Amino acid sequence: MLILPSVVILSLQYFMKRLLALLFHFFILHSISAQSLKFQASKYNASDLFPSNSFLPSGNLYRTATGEPGPSYWQNRADYRIDVSLDDQADIIKGVETITYSNNSPQALSFLWLQMDQNVYRKHSKGIDAKLFLKSGSDTSGFTEGFGIEHVLVSHLKGQKKLANIYVEDTKMRVDLTSPLLPGQKIDLQIKYSYNFPRNFLNADFHVNRTDILPTQNGKIYSVAQWYPRLCVLDDLSGWNTLPYLGNGEFYLEYGNFDVNITLPSAYIVEASGDLLNPTEVLTPIQLQRWNKAKSSKQKVYIRAINEVADPSSRPSKPFCTWKFRLTSARDFAWTASKSFVWEAVNIVLPSGKKVLGSSLYPPESKLADSWERSGEYIAFTLQYFSEKWAEYPYNKAVNVASNLDGMEYPGLVFCSAKDKGNMFWAVVNHELGHTWFPMLVGSNERKHAWMDEGFNAFMDNLATKKFNGGEFIGYPEIDIAVTGLFADSLAAIMTRPDVIPPNQVYTIQYQKVAYLLTLLREHILGEERFDFAFRKYIHDWAYKHPAPSDFFASINSSTGEDLTWFWKSMFAENYKMDQKITQVINPGKGKEKKAVIIIENMEKAAMPLHIEVTFENRIKEIYKFPVEIWQQGAIYTFSPAIDGPVSQVLIDSSEVFPDMDRSNNVWKSY
Structure with missing residues (x-):
């Protein structure tokens, strides 16, 4: 008789138990698999969502595997000085811009690329021929010449100005340099140009009209954006980012400082992205007094009241005014001008104690109790809530302008519809100001990844709406279709380039689906505390920088301690159900x-x-x-x-x- 050691007996007993368990599970799984095949086979593949290697790129000296900028991260810089005048009879802007471009990249540059967005209004532009933004039957019989470039002068290393060779192709312009711009060097470009407002397209319903003119009872309201040639971004991911401006994809811009001088008839009131430097020269004595009062008042102050709009004495008695503005550490600059403005302002104190001037400008016909009367209230809440929740508002003022644009955002200034009321007005003001954080502060590539600003912002909007005024607007649906509609087979994946997404899917994919998924991740997968910490860190790490989608995914993974490849792959890179x-x-x-x-x-x-x-x-x-x-x-x-x-x-x-x-x-x- 063979006597086995007790350890061997125990091992045999364990083996038999495991074998029986495996046989039991094999029987059940085999039975289930047979039933599944008989009715519906599963499409699931575990190795697709849980691979051994991440689908994110490996880290390098520019961008780390933890989703942070690397020790050798670089980006170039563009500082602008712009001197222009507005011809309000011909609706033409003319002037000179001087761009100081800093090459912080590791390579020498023999040419520079600039964005010329308004060339989209030229006959047979790529945007018009692609018809991405035109509704059926739109009248495109009247075209503009877009930007008119008289000359470009190049001054290398503060040397003599030389006429540069330029090449304009659709919505971009190449400026050839007389000698290479070496790493660490700067160059000045002086561009003499003109820009004609595209009023011939007012009846078209399209995304491209992010600059426009609104006729009102007391005069035109100019919404002035994409109004000067702007440097394209050179980055470590794509080199020169020169995708054409077609409409759905918005903007990708370098950071820098802006000094802007705008000359126009003195009857106009002007507001802009930057701080007003010469209020004594462009405001009447009473307006100057009110303007100064507003900077410390908790209650809104009318710098120009409704009963003063048609009064000539409400403007300085001289032919022209030059309004001077300065904006620092920003990616863009926009402004507005009108004879018809009611102008109100209020002091907004952020949680840190920083003071911001909330400025609202609108025509008398928009001064309604459920509309522009509440503009200052909405500005104050949005800035205070987002500053406390995510990161501090970066500018010294926030301007809300009534326009014929449904809503468009720029640093320190937004355009909202003059006609919106109720929940829609709240939603648009909150959303457009929310873009301060994405993409004004965190400068993602909107031309390629619109979901990284629109979707993130829509997610933040939903949280703000639940908090505003005890939930005043909380009853309005965050998603206007069934959740299953966000995963319809016909939808493109979130990471599809904006101009490739069918126009009727843009809002569903870039806004609603992303907001829904981030909420799902925050509230039901990670938990609010872990998600909020990670989201704040992402904003902090990439403020005034250019993150890619992989940087966002890696950052959230790292900060939460989770490998969320399964989520990013199925929900963002693919349209999995x-x-x-x-x-x-x-x-x-x-x-x-x-x-x-x-x-x-x-x-x-x-x-x-x-x-x-x-x-x-x-x-x-x-x-x-x-x-x-x-x-x-x-x-x-x-x-x-x-x-x-x-x-x-x-x-x-x-x-x-x-x-x-x-x-x-x-x-x-x-x-």
């Missing part, structure tokens, strides 16, 4: 004190955590929350409740927090 299904429930036999066996199958390509409610025949309920990692072993997950005895009902995601595409298979009942 989710469907969790109760495949089988095996109750113990009558009179047997055993646990039920519950089998769940992941039917679609996406994975999400599993929340499941189990009701026993004795009416006791238990809720189980399993992490997404349960799907790393495949499409089928089997578990038993903690309590012995038969179950009467099993329900997946009773709160409906996850985007399950088929809820008909989320419930099982024994009766």
